[in-house]
Amino acid sequence: MLPVINFFDALIFLAANYSLTAAPRLALLSRTREFIPRLVRDTSLLTFFLTFISIIWWLFGSTLLTLLIPDSYGESIYLSKIVMIALPFIGVSTCFINALYVRKRRWIVATVFALDVVLVLIANVLLIPQYGARASAWITVGTEVWNAVIFGLICYRELVYAPSR
Numbered sequence: 001m002l003p004v005i006n007f008f009d010a011l012i013f014l015a016a017n018y019s020l021t022a023a024p025r026l027a028l029l030s031r032t033r034e035f036i037p038r039l040v041r042d043t044s045l046l047t048f049f050l051t052f053i054s055i056i057w058w059l060f061g062s063t064l065l066t067l068l069i070p071d072s073y074g075e076s077i078y079l080s081k082i083v084m085i086a087l088p089f090i091g092v093s094t095c096f097i098n099a100l101y102v103r104k105r106r107w108i109v110a111t112v113f114a115l116d117v118v119l120v121l122i123a124n125v126l127l128i129p130q131y132g133a134r135a136s137a138w139i140t141v142g143t144e145v146w147n148a149v150i151f152g153l154i155c156y157r158e159l160v161y162a163p164s165r
Contacts, residue, residue: 011087014049014050015050018046022042023102026099030103039159046094047088047091047092049091051088053087061077062081079137082138086140086143089148093144096154099159100154103159105158112150116143123135124136
């Protein structure tokens with residue numbers, strides 16, 4: 001699984017680079033009318049780009065990995081396809097997390113991540129002994145989907161529904 005994780009980590013840097021470049025810009029716009037449209041645009045673009053990469057991986061990743069890694073990592077190819085489902089959701093949650101940070105809602109992000117740790121530990125203890133690495137891959141996807149939905153709802157409540165806070 002290690003070679004696959006290296007590919008996935010490299011793709012996560014795309015979301016991290018977005019954070020580094022967008023946060024100062026979002027901070028300048030955080031109390032203006034341009035903030036929400038910029039957030040929507042950034043979220044749409046990053047999600048589209050990461051979804052495109054995820055689809056390309058689903059279509060051609062098996063071929064690429066077969067050429068680059070030995071046969072002993074055959075299970076990694078299947079697991080990489082599962083984990084790549086999480087990539088667009090990582091992009092969505094990254095955008096929402098940035099918005100919460102620049103609006104001084106860091107405690108919300110920390111609370112959600114603390115809850116993530118508890119949920120992932122419980123899921124790991126319950127599922128990995130029975131299902132192994134496949135459970136771990138699906139737990140990763142589930143966590144990222146959960147984060148995208150939760151951070152999206154929180155952003156809506158904090159930024160759109162009650163923007164004056």
